[in-house]
Amino acid sequence: MNFLDLVKRRFSVRVYEGTPVPEEKLEMVLEAGRLAPSAANRQAWRLVVVRDERQRRALGEAYPRDWFWSAPVILVVCMDAAKAWVRADGKNYSDVDGAIFMDHMTLCAASLGLGTCWIGAFDPDKVRHVLSIPGHVEPIAMTPLGVPAEPVRAKSRKPLAEVVNFDRYRP
Numbered sequence: 622m623n624f625l626d627l628v629k630r631r632f633s634v635r636v637y638e639g640t641p642v643p644e645e646k647l648e649m650v651l652e653a654g655r656l657a658p659s660a661a662n663r664q665a666w667r668l669v670v671v672r673d674e675r676q677r678r679a680l681g682e683a684y685p686r687d688w689f690w691s692a693p694v695i696l697v698v699c700m701d702a703a704k705a706w707v708r709a710d711g712k713n714y715s716d717v718d719g720a721i722f723m724d725h726m727t728l729c730a731a732s733l734g735l736g737t738c739w740i741g742a743f744d745p746d747k748v749r750h751v752l753s754i755p756g757h758v759e760p761i762a763m764t765p766l767g768v769p770a771e772p773v774r775a776k777s778r779k780p781l782a783e784v785v786n787f788d789r790y791r792p
Protein backbone atom coordinates (compact mmCIF):
# COMPACT_ATOMS: atom_id res chain seq x y z
CA MET A 622 0.00 0.00 0.00
CA ASN A 623 1.48 3.39 -0.93
CA PHE A 624 1.25 6.32 1.46
CA LEU A 625 -1.71 8.03 -0.24
CA ASP A 626 -3.69 4.77 -0.16
CA LEU A 627 -2.95 4.56 3.56
CA VAL A 628 -4.10 8.15 4.10
CA LYS A 629 -7.35 7.33 2.27
CA ARG A 630 -7.81 4.22 4.36
CA ARG A 631 -7.66 6.12 7.68
CA PHE A 632 -11.04 7.47 8.59
CA SER A 633 -12.88 8.26 11.80
CA VAL A 634 -14.11 4.88 13.02
CA ARG A 635 -17.11 5.18 15.33
CA VAL A 636 -18.12 1.49 15.45
CA TYR A 637 -15.74 -1.14 16.83
CA GLU A 638 -15.67 -4.93 17.15
CA GLY A 639 -15.31 -6.15 20.71
CA THR A 640 -12.21 -8.17 19.77
CA PRO A 641 -8.94 -7.22 21.51
CA VAL A 642 -6.07 -5.43 19.77
CA PRO A 643 -3.18 -7.90 19.29
CA GLU A 644 -0.23 -6.95 21.50
CA GLU A 645 2.25 -6.74 18.61
CA LYS A 646 -0.02 -4.34 16.71
CA LEU A 647 -0.47 -2.15 19.78
CA GLU A 648 3.31 -2.03 20.21
CA MET A 649 3.76 -0.94 16.59
CA VAL A 650 1.21 1.85 17.02
CA LEU A 651 2.96 3.08 20.17
CA GLU A 652 6.35 2.91 18.44
CA ALA A 653 5.00 5.03 15.57
CA GLY A 654 4.07 7.70 18.11
CA ARG A 655 7.41 7.46 19.89
CA LEU A 656 9.27 8.03 16.61
CA ALA A 657 7.23 11.12 15.69
CA PRO A 658 9.14 14.37 15.16
CA SER A 659 8.74 17.27 17.58
CA ALA A 660 9.98 20.86 17.60
CA ALA A 661 13.64 20.86 18.72
CA ASN A 662 13.09 17.13 19.45
CA ARG A 663 11.65 18.04 22.85
CA GLN A 664 9.26 15.02 22.95
CA ALA A 665 7.23 16.74 25.67
CA TRP A 666 4.60 14.03 25.52
CA ARG A 667 3.27 11.18 27.57
CA LEU A 668 0.82 8.62 26.24
CA VAL A 669 -1.64 6.85 28.51
CA VAL A 670 -2.85 3.51 27.12
CA VAL A 671 -6.17 2.62 28.71
CA ARG A 672 -7.25 -1.01 28.46
CA ASP A 673 -8.89 -1.62 31.82
CA GLU A 674 -12.67 -1.68 31.29
CA ARG A 675 -13.45 0.27 34.45
CA GLN A 676 -11.03 2.99 33.41
CA ARG A 677 -12.50 3.07 29.89
CA ARG A 678 -16.01 3.37 31.29
CA ALA A 679 -14.83 6.18 33.54
CA LEU A 680 -13.29 7.96 30.52
CA GLY A 681 -16.71 7.60 28.91
CA GLU A 682 -17.89 10.20 31.43
CA ALA A 683 -15.52 12.68 29.78
CA TYR A 684 -16.79 11.85 26.29
CA PRO A 685 -20.18 10.17 26.62
CA ARG A 686 -20.44 7.96 23.54
CA ASP A 687 -20.70 4.19 23.95
CA TRP A 688 -18.60 3.52 20.82
CA PHE A 689 -15.76 5.51 22.40
CA TRP A 690 -15.30 3.76 25.72
CA SER A 691 -16.32 0.29 24.52
CA ALA A 692 -13.40 0.03 22.07
CA PRO A 693 -10.78 -2.32 23.59
CA VAL A 694 -8.11 0.40 23.90
CA ILE A 695 -8.19 4.17 24.39
CA LEU A 696 -5.05 6.22 23.73
CA VAL A 697 -4.71 9.55 25.53
CA VAL A 698 -1.99 11.97 24.34
CA CYS A 699 -0.82 14.27 27.14
CA MET A 700 1.54 17.22 26.75
CA ASP A 701 3.74 19.11 29.19
CA ALA A 702 3.83 22.54 27.51
CA ALA A 703 6.61 23.75 29.83
CA LYS A 704 8.92 21.17 28.22
CA ALA A 705 7.94 21.96 24.62
CA TRP A 706 9.88 24.25 22.30
CA VAL A 707 8.90 27.92 22.29
CA ARG A 708 9.56 30.14 19.27
CA ALA A 709 11.20 33.55 19.69
CA ASP A 710 7.80 35.26 19.44
CA GLY A 711 6.45 33.15 22.29
CA LYS A 712 4.49 30.54 20.33
CA ASN A 713 4.54 27.21 22.16
CA TYR A 714 4.65 24.15 19.87
CA SER A 715 3.19 21.68 22.38
CA ASP A 716 -0.14 21.22 20.59
CA VAL A 717 1.57 20.84 17.21
CA ASP A 718 3.90 18.16 18.59
CA GLY A 719 1.03 16.31 20.27
CA ALA A 720 -0.97 16.33 17.04
CA ILE A 721 1.96 14.81 15.13
CA PHE A 722 2.34 12.12 17.79
CA MET A 723 -1.34 11.27 17.46
CA ASP A 724 -1.32 11.34 13.68
CA HIS A 725 1.62 8.95 13.49
CA MET A 726 -0.34 6.51 15.66
CA THR A 727 -3.60 6.82 13.71
CA LEU A 728 -1.88 6.23 10.37
CA CYS A 729 0.11 3.29 11.73
CA ALA A 730 -3.13 1.84 13.12
CA ALA A 731 -4.79 2.16 9.70
CA SER A 732 -1.84 0.38 8.07
CA LEU A 733 -2.47 -2.53 10.45
CA GLY A 734 -6.22 -2.69 9.74
CA LEU A 735 -7.10 -0.99 13.04
CA GLY A 736 -9.49 1.91 13.49
CA THR A 737 -9.10 5.17 15.40
CA CYS A 738 -11.03 8.41 15.81
CA TRP A 739 -9.52 11.66 17.00
CA ILE A 740 -11.46 12.88 20.02
CA GLY A 741 -11.10 16.53 20.99
CA ALA A 742 -14.55 17.31 22.38
CA PHE A 743 -13.93 15.77 25.81
CA ASP A 744 -14.06 17.26 29.30
CA PRO A 745 -10.34 17.65 30.18
CA ASP A 746 -10.97 17.90 33.93
CA LYS A 747 -12.76 14.54 33.93
CA VAL A 748 -9.92 12.96 31.92
CA ARG A 749 -7.38 14.41 34.34
CA HIS A 750 -9.30 13.02 37.29
CA VAL A 751 -9.75 9.49 35.88
CA LEU A 752 -6.11 9.15 34.78
CA SER A 753 -4.50 11.09 37.69
CA ILE A 754 -2.89 13.55 35.27
CA PRO A 755 -1.01 16.30 37.14
CA GLY A 756 -2.06 19.94 36.72
CA HIS A 757 0.92 20.99 34.57
CA VAL A 758 0.17 18.26 31.99
CA GLU A 759 -2.67 18.63 29.50
CA PRO A 760 -4.60 15.80 27.84
CA ILE A 761 -4.87 17.16 24.29
CA ALA A 762 -6.41 14.31 22.31
CA MET A 763 -7.79 10.83 22.71
CA THR A 764 -8.67 8.02 20.34
CA PRO A 765 -10.30 4.65 20.65
CA LEU A 766 -8.25 1.87 19.05
CA GLY A 767 -9.79 -1.34 17.84
CA VAL A 768 -10.95 -3.44 14.93
CA PRO A 769 -13.34 -1.34 12.80
CA ALA A 770 -16.90 -2.60 12.44
CA GLU A 771 -17.75 -0.22 9.60
CA PRO A 772 -16.39 0.03 6.04
CA VAL A 773 -13.85 2.66 4.96
CA ARG A 774 -15.61 5.98 4.27
CA ALA A 775 -14.67 8.20 1.36
CA LYS A 776 -13.16 11.57 2.29
CA SER A 777 -15.14 14.78 2.17
CA ARG A 778 -12.54 17.47 1.61
CA LYS A 779 -12.16 20.84 -0.08
CA PRO A 780 -10.65 20.67 -3.57
CA LEU A 781 -6.89 21.17 -3.81
CA ALA A 782 -7.34 24.52 -5.56
CA GLU A 783 -9.13 25.89 -2.48
CA VAL A 784 -6.46 24.64 -0.10
CA VAL A 785 -3.15 25.22 -1.84
CA ASN A 786 -1.58 28.46 -3.05
CA PHE A 787 1.71 28.61 -4.88
CA ASP A 788 4.36 31.24 -4.24
CA ARG A 789 2.18 33.49 -2.06
CA TYR A 790 -0.92 33.35 0.11
CA ARG A 791 -4.11 34.23 -1.71
CA PRO A 792 -7.17 35.02 0.41
Ligand SMILES: Cc1cc2nc3c(=O)[nH]c(=O)nc-3n(C[C@H](O)[C@H](O)[C@H](O)COP(=O)(O)O)c2cc1C
Nearest residue numbers: 631632633634738739740741742743762774776777
Ligand atom coordinates in the same frame (compact mmCIF):
# COMPACT_ATOMS: atom_id res chain seq x y z
C1 LIG B 1 -8.33 17.62 16.43
C2 LIG B 1 -9.53 16.77 16.08
C3 LIG B 1 -10.55 16.62 17.00
C4 LIG B 1 -11.64 15.79 16.70
N1 LIG B 1 -12.60 15.59 17.67
C5 LIG B 1 -13.60 14.71 17.41
C6 LIG B 1 -14.54 14.40 18.43
O1 LIG B 1 -14.49 14.89 19.55
N2 LIG B 1 -15.52 13.48 18.14
C7 LIG B 1 -15.61 12.88 16.92
O2 LIG B 1 -16.51 12.05 16.72
N3 LIG B 1 -14.72 13.16 15.92
C8 LIG B 1 -13.73 14.06 16.14
N4 LIG B 1 -12.79 14.32 15.17
C9 LIG B 1 -12.90 13.64 13.87
C10 LIG B 1 -13.28 14.59 12.72
O3 LIG B 1 -14.65 14.90 12.79
C11 LIG B 1 -12.92 13.89 11.40
O4 LIG B 1 -11.54 13.65 11.37
C12 LIG B 1 -13.31 14.71 10.17
O5 LIG B 1 -14.71 14.85 10.09
C13 LIG B 1 -12.82 14.06 8.88
O6 LIG B 1 -13.31 12.74 8.77
P1 LIG B 1 -12.33 11.48 8.65
O7 LIG B 1 -11.50 11.44 9.91
O8 LIG B 1 -13.26 10.29 8.57
O9 LIG B 1 -11.49 11.62 7.44
C14 LIG B 1 -11.72 15.15 15.44
C15 LIG B 1 -10.68 15.32 14.51
C16 LIG B 1 -9.59 16.10 14.83
C17 LIG B 1 -8.46 16.20 13.82
